[in-house]
Amino acid sequence: MKKQSNNFFLRLWRHPKGRTGIIIAMLLVFCAVFAAYLAPYDPYDVTQRAEKGLSPSWSHPLGTTITTGQDIFSMLIYGTRVSLIVGLVTGICTAFLGALMGLLAGYVGGFVDSLIMRIVDIMLVIPTLPLTIVLTNIFGKSYFMIIFIFTVFGWTGLARVIRSQVLVLKNSNYVKAAELAGASRWHIMFRHILPGVTHLLIMSTALTSAGIMVAEAGLSFLGLGDPTAISWGKMLADAQSGGALLFGHWWWIIAPGIGIFLSVFSFMRIGLALEEMFNPRMKQGAGVRKLFKSLNNTYIQGIFDEMNEDAAGKPADGKEAAKA
Amino acid sequence: MITVSCAAIIPWEVNTMADNTLIRTEDLCVWFPVRRALPFGKRRYVKAVDNVSITIEKGETFGLVGESGCGKSTLANALLGMQKPTAGKVYFKGKDLNALSIKDFKEARRDMQMIFQDPFSSLDPRWDVYRLISEPMYIRGGYTKEQMEQEVLRLLKLVGLNEDDLHRYPSEFSGGQRQRIGIARAISLHPDFLVCDEPVSALDVSVHAQILNLLMELQQEMNMTYLFISHNLAVVKDICKNLCVMYLGQVMETGDTQEIFNNPLHPYTRSLLSAVLSVNLDEKQERMILKGEIPSPIDAPKGCRFCTRCPYASEKCHQETPQLQQCGEKHFIACHFPGIGMEK
Numbered sequence: 323m324k325k326q327s328n329n330f331f332l333r334l335w336r337h338p339k340g341r342t343g344i345i346i347a348m349l350l351v352f353c354a355v356f357a358a359y360l361a362p363y364d365p366y367d368v369t370q371r372a373e374k375g376l377s378p379s380w381s382h383p384l385g386t387t388i389t390t391g392q393d394i395f396s397m398l399i400y401g402t403r404v405s406l407i408v409g410l411v412t413g414i415c416t417a418f419l420g421a422l423m424g425l426l427a428g429y430v431g432g433f434v435d436s437l438i439m440r441i442v443d444i445m446l447v448i449p450t451l452p453l454t455i456v457l458t459n460i461f462g463k464s465y466f467m468i469i470f471i472f473t474v475f476g477w478t479g480l481a482r483v484i485r486s487q488v489l490v491l492k493n494s495n496y497v498k499a500a501e502l503a504g505a506s507r508w509h510i511m512f513r514h515i516l517p518g519v520t521h522l523l524i525m526s527t528a529l530t531s532a533g534i535m536v537a538e539a540g541l542s543f544l545g546l547g548d549p550t551a552i553s554w555g556k557m558l559a560d561a562q563s564g565g566a567l568l569f570g571h572w573w574w575i576i577a578p579g580i581g582i583f584l585s586v587f588s589f590m591r592i593g594l595a596l597e598e599m600f601n602p603r604m605k606q607g608a609g610v611r612k613l614f615k616s617l618n619n620t621y622i623q624g625i626f627d628e629m630n631e632d633a634a635g636k637p638a639d640g641k642e643a644a645k646a
Numbered sequence: 647m648i649t650v651s652c653a654a655i656i657p658w659e660v661n662t663m664a665d666n667t668l669i670r671t672e673d674l675c676v677w678f679p680v681r682r683a684l685p686f687g688k689r690r691y692v693k694a695v696d697n698v699s700i701t702i703e704k705g706e707t708f709g710l711v712g713e714s715g716c717g718k719s720t721l722a723n724a725l726l727g728m729q730k731p732t733a734g735k736v737y738f739k740g741k742d743l744n745a746l747s748i749k750d751f752k753e754a755r756r757d758m759q760m761i762f763q764d765p766f767s768s769l770d771p772r773w774d775v776y777r778l779i780s781e782p783m784y785i786r787g788g789y790t791k792e793q794m795e796q797e798v799l800r801l802l803k804l805v806g807l808n809e810d811d812l813h814r815y816p817s818e819f820s821g822g823q824r825q826r827i828g829i830a831r832a833i834s835l836h837p838d839f840l841v842c843d844e845p846v847s848a849l850d851v852s853v854h855a856q857i858l859n860l861l862m863e864l865q866q867e868m869n870m871t872y873l874f875i876s877h878n879l880a881v882v883k884d885i886c887k888n889l890c891v892m893y894l895g896q897v898m899e900t901g902d903t904q905e906i907f908n909n910p911l912h913p914y915t916r917s918l919l920s921a922v923l924s925v926n927l928d929e930k931q932e933r934m935i936l937k938g939e940i941p942s943p944i945d946a947p948k949g950c951r952f953c954t955r956c957p958y959a960s961e962k963c964h965q966e967t968p969q970l971q972q973c974g975e976k977h978f979i980a981c982h983f984p985g986i987g988m989e990k
Contacts, residue, residue: 495768499831502726502760503782504752517772 333599334592340599343591346584354402361396365552377571384573389564397552398577404553405585408465408538412472413531417523419477424484424519429492429511438481445478451537458546465548468541472534480526484519491518521600528593532586539582554578667740668839668871669725670701674734676720680944692943694720696895697734699970702888704838707865707872709886709903711879711918713940717895718875722841725873726758727751738839756786759832761861763844765824769816775802775827776812782834801830805860822853826860833864841873846881858885879922883907888976891915894943894951897970901977911973911984914952950982958986 334340353360362383374391376382384394427438454471461467491497492515500510541547542555543562557578561567566574675698677691694717702708710718723729725736727743736743738754746754759782762768769778779798783789789797799809805826816824825845832840842861846854862885865872876882882889883903890900891914899912910916917934936955941947947954953963960983968980 495762495764496770498728499760499762499768499828500770500781500785501728502755502758503785503831503835504755505781505785509785514770 334595337595337599339591340595343588343593343595346588347592350402350406350585350588353399354406357399357403361393361399363393363396365392365396365400367392378573384577385571387560387564387574388566388569388571389560394557394574394577397557398554398581400552401554401557401578401581402585404465404548404551405535405538405581408469408553409531409535409585409589410527412469412476412534413527415469415473416476416480416530417527419473420480420526421484421516421519421523423477423481425488425511425515427481428485428488429507429515435485439485442478442481445475448475450475451540454537454541455544455546458541463546463548465538465551468538468547472537476530476534480522480530483522483526487519487522488515491515521596525593525596525600528589528596532589532593535582535585535589539578554581666703667737668702668704669736669738671699671721671725672735672737674698674721674724674736675732676717676724676729677732690944691732693895693946694943695724695731696946698892698895698897699734700890700897700900702839702871702873704871705865705869706887707874707885709882709889710873710875710892711877711882711889712892714877715940715943716892717943718892719843720895721892722760722843722873722875725839726760726841727755756835757837758839758841759835759837760841760843761825761828761832761845764848765821765828766816766848768828769824771816774813774815775807778816778827779830779834782831786835797834798830801834804833804864805830820853821849822857825849825853825857829857829860829864833868833870836868837870839871839873841875843875844877845874847877854881861885879918891918894940894946896951897978897980898952899977899979899981900970901974901979905974905977909974909977911977911979911988912952912981913956913958913987916988950980958983 335344362381369391373382373386374388376386376391378385382393382395384398386393387397423438423442427435450472453475454468457471458467497510497514500514505513538547538553539555539558542553543559545559547553547556549556555578558575561571561574561578564574566572674695675693676695677693680690680692682689696717698717698721700708700721710721712718720729724731725738727736730744735745738758741750741754743751743754773781776795776798777784779801780794783794783797798812802809802811807823807826807830811819811823816827819827829845845861846857849857858881861872864870874882874886886903888901889903889906891898891906891912893914899906899910899915906915907919910919913934914936917936920932920934934957936957938955941954947964948967949965950956950959950963950968953959956963962982966982968982970978970980971984973979973984
């Protein structure tokens with residue numbers, strides 16, 4: 323097992339997309355874990371009345387807020403915590419719930435399958451964001467609540483994907499062979515079928531986490547996040563209400579934006595790299611650069627060739643024309 | 647004109663006396679319901695296996711031949727208890743397989759294993775050879791780690807693989823080697839009954855003989871009984887003692903292989919045999935080519951199942967379903983006119 327997981331991370335590390343993703347994600351995790359040591363000031367300190375609205379300087383790398391005089395750089399570092407925790411925990415919870423439901427639906431089948439799939443059908447048509455807004459208003463605005471709501475409404479898509487994959491694996495010959503060898507349902511489910519869908523789970527965790535990070539920022543920006551915590555979304559909301567644009571304090575807006583971008587970008591990168599690794603039909607590195615490269619090789623080369631031919635042919639024509 | 651003595655004796659009644667029976671079926675039916683087109687329409691079934699009674703003796707190789715989709719694999723699955731029969735019974739070592747308690751059933755199943763047709767899909771691609779081969783032992787329990795390792799190494803040698811292959815993955819092997827892994831896995835619990843579901847048809851022709859020889863050697867060494875499903879009649883002729891020809895879920899002809907090959911009384915068997923390629927160029931073979939496709943098993947023809955494609959079908963064939971009848975010491979046939987159309 324150990325050998326396999328090593329291989330897995332090595333493969334991800336060797337993948338160009340995966341490597342950028344891992345590096346950025348590791349940096350963010352480092353920031354989140356050691357936020358207390360990295361941050362030069364206490365971001366919760368709202369008593370710095372004298373230091374309100376400072377521009378970036380050596381003592382305050384990103385200035386301070388206009389309203390309360392908090393150090394923006396420190397807030398940025400502390401914001402990593404919320405973003406990562408909400409994103410990752412939701413991603414993992416979703417993967418766990420989705421895997422469980424997908425496995426049950428796919429492998430047990432029958433009544434359980436219909437029941438779970440009907441629930442999924444209903445959940446899929448419920449618009450999540452408005453519901454989240456309503457529910458956070460009812461149940462309070464803690465991050466735990468946001469994680470809970472996104473998990474409850476986020477597992478459905480994954481459960482479907484897992485179920486279909488389980489249905490494929492369930493009818494495979496090696497499961498049949500294991501059954502013949504006398505394997506119990508649990509043995510088949512956890513030794514054969516679950517390993518067959520792990521890649522989907524890891525991939526989904528990465529991609530869901532990225533999505534949830536954006537959603538969390540959005541909710542916080544709308545004022546639906548935890549009012550006591552510091553998150554990037556809330557920083558944006560503060561900047562908006564504190565008049566950052568009015569005073570031209572662009573760093574106050576750009577900084578959390580970059581934070582959100584980096585976290586989402588890194589997780590997306592990891593997720594996409596995993597997708598390419600596990601789905602060989604997806605061409606590796608089918609990016610814009612590659613497209614231009616292939617254009618260069620075929621199409622543009624063809625044009626150049628034609629031009630060369632024309633250039634070689636024209637003088638001859640010209641001479642003939644001159645003779646005539 | 648040949649004269650055939652036909653007595654209406656059903657095969658299992660002949661063989662119950664002999665204590666040599668390993669597995670036998672009694673009027674085994676496996677029907678799969680088809681979704682109805684209308685809510686209150688007539689419920690229809692795919693009759694994959696319909697009234698099949700066969701007897702497999704200890705230590706023999708029993709051949710099962712027939713076209714694709716005639717129910718060979720379904721029959722094998724029913725014999726292994728992987729498929730619950732709609733009607734009829736399967737007796738394994740004298741016990742009704744489907745009446746056993748779950749515990750006894752699992753115990754009985756220890757003695758039956760299967761070699762799959764496709765060695766590419768029957769091995770979990772994420773498991774290495776050691777885990778694959780030891781899985782049955784691991785599941786059954788009762789082995790220490792050292793015993794298991796020794797046993798796996800012994801099995802590897804037995805099927806002609808190397809010790810170095812122990813921790814490699816199935817994707818690193820060729821088709822023939824994978825089939826060897828599958829065989830090692832199947833025999834790891836010392837089964838009495840081994841179903842070989844077209845074990846060589848997915849392999850290169852060059853490795854056919856190797857795998858078949860390996861199977862034959864193992865059979866002698868471990869005293870196993872084989873149910874050998876195949877398209878390849880030449881192979882069946884060589885290795886099977888008894889033979890059963892199936893068509894659309896029913897047994898057409900069954901009995902001693904040599905006798906059937908020498909004296910095929912059923913028109914369907916004859917057409918199958920006439921399709922076997924011969925190396926001898928001088929011997930001009932008369933081909934008997936059947937017209938049309940195999941009918942859908944949902945709307946199987948009334949009367950004899952073969953009547954729509956039989957060149958000798960008469961009115962009786964369209965009306966009455968022929969029963970298996972004895973036409974020789976060990977030769978049973980389901981045809982109203984055994985030996986019809988045979989020249990000599």
